[in-house]
Amino acid sequence: MMEKEQKPVNKDEEKLEDETKTSVTKETVETVLEEENSAADQASDEKEEEQQQSLEEQLNLANNKINELEQKLEESENRYLRLQADLENYRRRVKLDLEASEKYRAQSLISDILPVIDNFERALQTKTDNKEVNSILKGVEMVYKGLLEALKKEGALPIEAVGKDFDPHFHQAVMQVNEENYASNIVVEELQKGYVLKDRVLRPSMVKVNE
Incomplete structure (x- = not known):
């Protein structure tokens, strides 16, 4: 091989x-x-x-x-x-x-006293020659003035009305008259005294207003 x-x-x-x-x-x-x-x-x-x-x-x-x-x-x-x-x-x-x-803490009490004061004022308008009655009226007047003084101390005063311009916030007109001696819209007569307590009206004066 x-x-x-x-x-x-x-x-x-x-x-x-x-x-x-x-x-x-x-x-x-x-x-x-x-x-x-x-x-x-x-x-x-x-x-x-x-x-x-x-x-x-x-x-x-x-x-x-x-x-x-x-x-x-x-x-x-x-x-x-x-x-x-x-x-x-x-x-x-x-x-x-x-x-x-x-x-206004005394408001409620004063409101209750006002009708009493009204009665005193009506009583003091009484005219008489009776010495005993006049003596009683003097005592009534002293009480009346004492109440007004107490109201004044609490800030309650009467609203001026007669001779003033009618103000619906302070006066309530119950009658209109036509008096030549007064101008228009002037209070000519006070029928019921109104009162304010500080800056709040306790009740308005009820008055007659000249047209």
Whole structure:
């Protein structure tokens, strides 16, 4: 059997082949590394994007919570201001009521006394020559003046009427007359005395008014 003839080995070809294999292997490794780096970069980008989205979601939730708390705080402040205003109004009303109560504390009593004063005035209009009656009338007049003084101390005063312009706030016209000595709308006669308690009319004067 004949032995197969061996071709002579070309060293240059072997070297070229080795270099080619090395180059291919290196390129393959570089490609693999590039792909791995690219995948890693992509994964990193995706992770960073997910983290960014997560941060944005957390930020949105935080902003929503802040807005909700700010709204509740504003509502609480408005409610507090309303309550404070209501409290101030209540205090003011109580103060005014107390002041009015103190200012007009004698109104009911004075209103009850006025008819008695009217009777005193009618009694004092009595004219007589009887000394005993006149003596009694002097005692009545002293009591009458004492009542008027007591009313004055409480701020109750008679309303001026005769000769004054008719004022519906203080005068009650029960009759109209035509008097030449008086101008139009002037009170010419007082039929019943009116009284005021400080700045409040207890009762108006009953008067005759000139046309």
